[in-house]
Amino acid sequence: MGSGPGRNGISRGLTQLPRRAIEQGTWCAVDDVAKRGDAALLEATARFDRLKLDPSSLRVSAAEIEAAVKACEPATLDALELARDRIETYHRRQLPKDERFTDPLGVELGWRYTAIESAGLYVPGGTAAYPSSVLMNAVPAKVAGVSRLVMVVPSPDGKLNPLVLAAAHLGGVTEIYRVGGAQAVAALAHGTATIAPVAKIVGPGNAYVAAAKRLVFGKVGIDMIAGPSEVLVIADDTGNADWIAADLLAQAEHDASAQSILITDSSRLAADVEKAVEAQLKTLPRAAIASASWADFGAVIMVKNLGDAIPLADAIAAEHVEIMTADPDALAAKIRNAGAVFLGPHTPEAIGDYVGGSNHVLPTARSARFSSGLSVHDFMKRTSILKCGPDQLRALGPAAMTLGKAEGLDAHSRSIGLRLNLS
Amino acid sequence: MGSGPGRNGISRGLTQLPRRAIEQGTWCAVDDVAKRGDAALLEATARFDRLKLDPSSLRVSAAEIEAAVKACEPATLDALELARDRIETYHRRQLPKDERFTDPLGVELGWRYTAIESAGLYVPGGTAAYPSSVLMNAVPAKVAGVSRLVMVVPSPDGKLNPLVLAAAHLGGVTEIYRVGGAQAVAALAHGTATIAPVAKIVGPGNAYVAAAKRLVFGKVGIDMIAGPSEVLVIADDTGNADWIAADLLAQAEHDASAQSILITDSSRLAADVEKAVEAQLKTLPRAAIASASWADFGAVIMVKNLGDAIPLADAIAAEHVEIMTADPDALAAKIRNAGAVFLGPHTPEAIGDYVGGSNHVLPTARSARFSSGLSVHDFMKRTSILKCGPDQLRALGPAAMTLGKAEGLDAHSRSIGLRLNLS
Numbered sequence A, B: 001m002g003s004g005p006g007r008n009g010i011s012r013g014l015t016q017l018p019r020r021a022i023e024q025g026t027w028c029a030v031d032d033v034a035k036r037g038d039a040a041l042l043e044a045t046a047r048f049d050r051l052k053l054d055p056s057s058l059r060v061s062a063a064e065i066e067a068a069v070k071a072c073e074p075a076t077l078d079a080l081e082l083a084r085d086r087i088e089t090y091h092r093r094q095l096p097k098d099e100r101f102t103d104p105l106g107v108e109l110g111w112r113y114t115a116i117e118s119a120g121l122y123v124p125g126g127t128a129a130y131p132s133s134v135l136m137n138a139v140p141a142k143v144a145g146v147s148r149l150v151m152v153v154p155s156p157d158g159k160l161n162p163l164v165l166a167a168a169h170l171g172g173v174t175e176i177y178r179v180g181g182a183q184a185v186a187a188l189a190h191g192t193a194t195i196a197p198v199a200k201i202v203g204p205g206n207a208y209v210a211a212a213k214r215l216v217f218g219k220v221g222i223d224m225i226a227g228p229s230e231v232l233v234i235a236d237d238t239g240n241a242d243w244i245a246a247d248l249l250a251q252a253e254h255d256a257s258a259q260s261i262l263i264t265d266s267s268r269l270a271a272d273v274e275k276a277v278e279a280q281l282k283t284l285p286r287a288a289i290a291s292a293s294w295a296d297f298g299a300v301i302m303v304k305n306l307g308d309a310i311p312l313a314d315a316i317a318a319e320h321v322e323i324m325t326a327d328p329d330a331l332a333a334k335i336r337n338a339g340a341v342f343l344g345p346h347t348p349e350a351i352g353d354y355v356g357g358s359n360h361v362l363p364t365a366r367s368a369r370f371s372s373g374l375s376v377h378d379f380m381k382r383t384s385i386l387k388c389g390p391d392q393l394r395a396l397g398p399a400a401m402t403l404g405k406a407e408g409l410d411a412h413s414r415s416i417g418l419r420l421n422l423s
Helices: A019-036 A038-048 A062-071 A074-092 A131-144 A162-170 A181-190 A207-216 A241-252 A267-281 A287-297 A306-316 A328-333 A349-354 A390-406 A410-417 B019-036 B038-048 B062-071 B074-092 B131-144 B162-170 B181-190 B207-216 B241-252 B267-281 B287-297 B306-316 B328-333 B349-354 B390-406 B410-417
Strands: A099-102 A108-115 A118-122 A148-152 A175-177 A200-202 A230-235 A259-264 A299-302 A320-324 A340-343 A380-387 B099-102 B108-115 B118-122 B148-152 B175-177 B200-202 B230-235 B259-264 B299-302 B320-324 B340-343 B380-387
Touching: A019 A038, A019 A181, A019 A207, A038 A181, A062 A162, A074 A131, A074 A162, A074 B390, A118 A131, A118 A181, A131 A148, A131 A162, A131 B390, A148 A181, A181 A200, A181 A207, A230 A241, A230 A306, A241 A259, A241 A267, A241 A287, A241 A320, A241 A349, A241 B410, A259 A267, A259 A287, A259 A306, A267 A287, A267 A299, A306 A328, A320 A328, A320 A349, A328 A340, A328 B380, A340 A349, A349 B380, A349 B390, A349 B410, A380 B328, A380 B349, A390 A410, A390 B074, A390 B131, A390 B349, A410 B241, A410 B349, B019 B038, B019 B181, B019 B207, B038 B181, B062 B162, B074 B131, B074 B162, B118 B131, B118 B181, B131 B148, B131 B162, B148 B181, B181 B200, B181 B207, B230 B241, B230 B306, B241 B259, B241 B267, B241 B287, B241 B320, B241 B349, B259 B267, B259 B287, B259 B306, B267 B287, B267 B299, B306 B328, B320 B328, B320 B349, B328 B340, B340 B349, B390 B410
Parallel strands: A118 A148, A118 A200, A148 A175, A230 A259, A230 A320, A259 A299, A320 A340, A340 B380, A380 B340, B118 B148, B118 B200, B148 B175, B230 B259, B230 B320, B259 B299, B320 B340
Antiparallel strands: A099 A108, A108 A380, B099 B108, B108 B380
C-alpha cells in the first residue's frame, strides 16, 4: 500500500518482499477503503505519502493543472503533443467494426462494440514518473470513447510531477486525484464519497498496486500486471555494436530487474557489444541501476545461425524485440511471441517508447505468450447479437432442446418447447 | 481445492464460504503442486475426488474417449455436431486482420496477430457437467489456431460424463486429464512431470478454481472469473407471459444464486408473468433450485415507459438481455452494457446457450460493463510492428530524445542520439 517515491518511483517491477506478505497487507488496505471510504483513503495517504488531505483537496484543481502546464519546457510540451498525435493516429486504426449477418437459415447474428463508461488510470508517483505512460494509457481510452477517465497519482510529501499533469491535460484527462498505492486502486474500484467508482483500472504500479489490482479484478476490469521491462536484440554481423549496446542499456536503466539480451550468430559482434556496454556504462547517469541489471539479468547468446534464434525468442517472449539483420522483416514474420518488434538498425526501441505511435504498454515477464499490448480494445467491449424468427426457431429448437435435456436443464428445453408447442 | 460433485457440480458461482478462507486454502494447494508436481496433484485428487491415480492413469485414454462417444445417444451427438459447426462458422468471422501501413513520414507501422501456443480448458465435474461449455471453449481456440489444447475435468469417484468426453472429441481436444479443482489449475499453470504447462487457462469452475485462476494470473493468461448466470428480459405489452416466465426459469434453474429480472411497462404482463412463473415451477424437475433463485434474486420491475429500462439495463449490465418489444432492434441499439442480446419473441436465450453459434461464455456479475464474451480474440495476441529508416529516425528522434531526458532516462536518449550523431 506504500506509494512514496522509494517504492513507486522508477520501478516498474515487483519489490523483493515476499508476495504473500504484500498480498495480505494489500487485502487489509483495500478492505479498509471499501468499508470506510474517504476516511481510510485519507489516513493511508497521510501515512504513506506524508500528506494530510481532506475530501475537498483530494482532487487536483484546474488551476494546478494549468500552472503545471506553464511550468513545463515548451520543447517538452511540443514533444508530448507530437507523441499524443501519433499515438492517436495509430490507435484510431484499432477501432473495431461491428458485425451483423444473416446465415443460410435466416438467423441474424453479429456483435456490437461499445466503449467502457469509465476508466481509472493509475500513474506512479515520485520524481521519475513517466508522462509518456500517461499518454499511452489515456489516448487509447479517449479514442475508444470512454467518457469518464479518472487519473490517480500519488503525491509524496505533496509533490506532483508537472509533466505528468501536463501529459494528462494533453491526453484529455481532467479528473485527477492525488492518491496512490493500494488505497487509490481500492477507491477507484469501490468508490468513496469523493471518488465515484470506475469500471476498469489500467496503468503500472509497484507490488502493492499490482496486488490491489489482482484483488479487485472481477469487481472492475484491470489491464495486465506489469513486470520489469525487457528487450531482446537479434542481430547478425551487419549490426552496429555501439547502437546495440545503447539499446541494451536503454532497457537496463529502467530498473535493476530489467532484462536485456542479445542473440547473435556473429562472435565479432558479441564481443564488440560487450565492450561497448562497458564503455557506455561509464558515462551513464543511471549507471548503478543499468549495470546491476546488466550484471544480473543481461545476456549475450551465441547461435550457430539466426534460425536458431527463433525458438529462443519465442521461449523468452520478450516485451520488446529489436531485429538488426540483413532481412529483419523475414525474421520477424517467424517470431510468434513478442510484445512489439522493432525492425532494422534505425528503429531503436526508445522511438516506440515515445513517438512511434504504437503503444509502449506491452506484455512483460513472458506474458507475450498469451497477451497483447494496450490498445483501444482494452477500453471497449463486445455485445453479441442473436435474432431468430419462428422459422429459425423451428429449425434450431429441437437440437437445443436435446442438449438442454442432456445437460439436465429442463427449463432450458421448455423455454423452446413452449414456443414450438412441443411441451 | 475441492472438486467433488457437491462443489463443482452445477454451480457456476462462488460458494458461500468466506472468500479469504478460500483464497488461503487455494494458495496452499497451488503452491504444493508448483513445488511437488504430480505427487501433490495425485494426493489432492485422492483426497477431494476419492480417486487413486498414478502418473500413467492421469490422462484419459483414446479408448476411453472412443467408448464415451459410443455411449452417447446419436441424437445428442448430432445436436452437439450442429452446435460445433455453428459455433465454428460464427467464430471464424472473428478472426482479426493484421495491419501494416506507412505514415506520411515514411514510418512503417502495424500489428500482427498470432495464436497462443497452448491453452488449458477447465471443465467442472459432477453429473451436471456441461458438454456445451466444452464446445464453447474449445472451438474458438481451434479457430484461433491454438495447436495444443489441454482439458482437465475432475472425475469424482472415478466417474466421467461421457457427453463431456464426446464434446471434447467433437471439439478436437485429445489431451485430457482426469483432475480438477485448484490442483488442476496449478498443474496447467506450473506444469508437472506428466502435464506440460500451458500459456492460458479458460473455463468455469467453483470458488476454488476461480481463486486458483486469480492466483496464477500473470504466470499464465486467464479468461474472466465466472459468476452465477443472469438474464434480464425487457418486454412491452406484446410480450407472451408464458414464454417470458419460461425464460426467467431457464436462468433460475442453473443455480440458487442465478438471477432473473423482468423489466416491463405493462402491469398486465408483469402480473401474468408472476403467475406463469409460479405455475411452471410446479412441474419443473429443478424446481427447488429455480424457486430459491426466483425468491432470492428474481425481480419484476415496472417502468413508466421502455426508455426508462435503458439506464436500468446498463446498471444491471446483465450477462443475457432478452428484448421482446414491438421494435427490439431499436431498443437493443440503446443498451451499452450486456454480454449478449436476444432479439424478439422467437429467440429464447437457450438457443444461444447451445446452437445459435455465438458464445455462451459471457460476462457475469456486472462485468459486461468492462468485458466481453469469450471469442477467438481470447486465444490470439497482437505483436506491434515499428520500422524507421534513417530519414524517419531523423524526423522523430529529437522529440523522443527530449522526452527521454525529461523522464530522466538518458540511455533512452543516447540510443537515438548515437544513431543521429547527436551525442
